[in-house]
Amino acid sequence: MSIKIISIGSYVAGKVLDNHMLSEMVDTNNQWIVERTGIETRYIAEDITTEELAYNSCKNALDKIDIDINEVGLLISSTISNDTVVPSSSFTISGKLGIESAVCFDLNAACSGFVYSLAVAKSFMESTNIKYAILVGAERLSKYVDWKDRSTCILFGDGAGCTILENTCYEKNLNKRDNKVNEEDNISDKKLALELIDSVLGGKYDQNRYLTISSKLSPKDSDSFIRMNGRQIYKFATEIGVKVIEELLLKNNIDKKDVCLIIPHQSNQRIIETLAIKSKIEIEKWFVNLEKYGNTSSASVPIALDEALGKFDFQSNKGKYIIILAFGGGLSYGASLLKI
Numbered sequence: 505m506s507i508k509i510i511s512i513g514s515y516v517a518g519k520v521l522d523n524h525m526l527s528e529m530v531d532t533n534n535q536w537i538v539e540r541t542g543i544e545t546r547y548i549a550e551d552i553t554t555e556e557l558a559y560n561s562c563k564n565a566l567d568k569i570d571i572d573i574n575e576v577g578l579l580i581s582s583t584i585s586n587d588t589v590v591p592s593s594s595f596t597i598s599g600k601l602g603i604e605s606a607v608c609f610d611l612n613a614a615c616s617g618f619v620y621s622l623a624v625a626k627s628f629m630e631s632t633n634i635k636y637a638i639l640v641g642a643e644r645l646s647k648y649v650d651w652k653d654r655s656t657c658i659l660f661g662d663g664a665g666c667t668i669l670e671n672t673c674y675e676k677n678l679n680k681r682d683n684k685v686n687e688e689d690n691i692s693d694k695k696l697a698l699e700l701i702d703s704v705l706g707g708k709y710d711q712n713r714y715l716t717i718s719s720k721l722s723p724k725d726s727d728s729f730i731r732m733n734g735r736q737i738y739k740f741a742t743e744i745g746v747k748v749i750e751e752l753l754l755k756n757n758i759d760k761k762d763v764c765l766i767i768p769h770q771s772n773q774r775i776i777e778t779l780a781i782k783s784k785i786e787i788e789k790w791f792v793n794l795e796k797y798g799n800t801s802s803a804s805v806p807i808a809l810d811e812a813l814g815k816f817d818f819q820s821n822k823g824k825y826i827i828i829l830a831f832g833g834g835l836s837y838g839a840s841l842l843k844i
């Protein structure tokens with residue numbers, strides 16, 4: 505049984521807000537933001553809903569492959585900025601994509617949402633007979649940003665990313681005894697086929713309230729804004745990130761030298777540099793695009809994966825591994841292992 509990522513897409517839209525524009529809104533400056541975070545610009549989707557961002561990233565991924573949309577049996581939308589409670593954004597996205605019937609739900613694990621959904625989808629697909637799953641991470645965090653709080657408003661951006669998974673052992677007709685599954689036949693027409701080997705997930709309750717958005721759907725009062733203790737989140741991310749990578753490699757008996765690419769949650773350049781040093785995995789292997797998008801929470805990993813693989817040398821890295829790493833509110837964390 506193997507689950508493969510067969511397509512990736514992403515989508516950002518709206519106003520590009522750069523550090524100079526922010527310095528006219530709050531007491532900050534380009535140099536401080538770049539030195540402390542690495543972020544230069546972020547997209548603010550003023551007139552676009554989270555579901556529209558999500559839909560467009562799914563379309564982008566679907567346009568790269570040729571599949572029957574009605575063979576999609578699972579759609580997980582990982583988000584903390586959904587437009588409605590019921591129906592959940594996953595149902596709205598599936599409707600827009602023209603899916604007649606699928607298991608749909610939203611998953612809230614903050615910035616780790618996408619990694620959580622990879623693990624959930626793999627285990628669900630392995631225990632049911634589903635051919636394709638769509639996983640989308642989409643956020644319009646700008647609606648929760650306090651534009652008067654310089655310690656947070658510089659960090660976040662809006663966007664969406666999507667991956668499509670295929671179960672290569674899907675059986676078209678379960679009742680037909682001689683229906684032998686040929687994995688190669690199932691994936692032969694796909695350009696991308698990254699095997700999702702394993703994930704390690706975890707979380708511990710944020711009892712000190714280091715990162716909160718208290719009032720989920722009514723951004724009216726100050727309780728609804730993102731509130732964060734940056735120093736503590738920094739500490740959490742740099743400690744847990746190393747642990748989870750080590751656990752994933754140990755569990756799967758993989759040597760660090762066989763990891764050719766790491767896609768970390770795009771929160772802060774300094775966090776990523778610290779993780780590279782502490783984990784002893786060369787900084788050149790860590791993909792970074794946060795300078796353009798800021799922290800897009802659960803969208804950051806699939807957007808980064810889409811961009812990183814766009815210019816990736818698959819041929820010379822055949823048989824090697826990619827690690828996806830995320831950490832965030834909850835406090836949640838997780839990492840996934842992909843084989844090229």
Ligand code: ACO
Pocket residue numbers: 531532533536537540541615654655656658659715732733734735737738741769771772799831832833
């Ligand atoms: N511009 C100028 N000065 C600022 C700004 C700003 N935008 N924000 C804070 N400052 C000031 C502070 O007021 C403080 O001034 P003081 O010394 O006079 O009191 C000084 O800069 C230092 O502030 P710190 O908060 O200690 O700065 P730090 O070096 O910790 O950087 C930051 C802050 C960038 C938020 C950092 O803590 C960080 O990146 N933390 C990780 C948080 C993160 O990435 N969160 C994303 C969401 S959660 C997730 O995805 C994991």
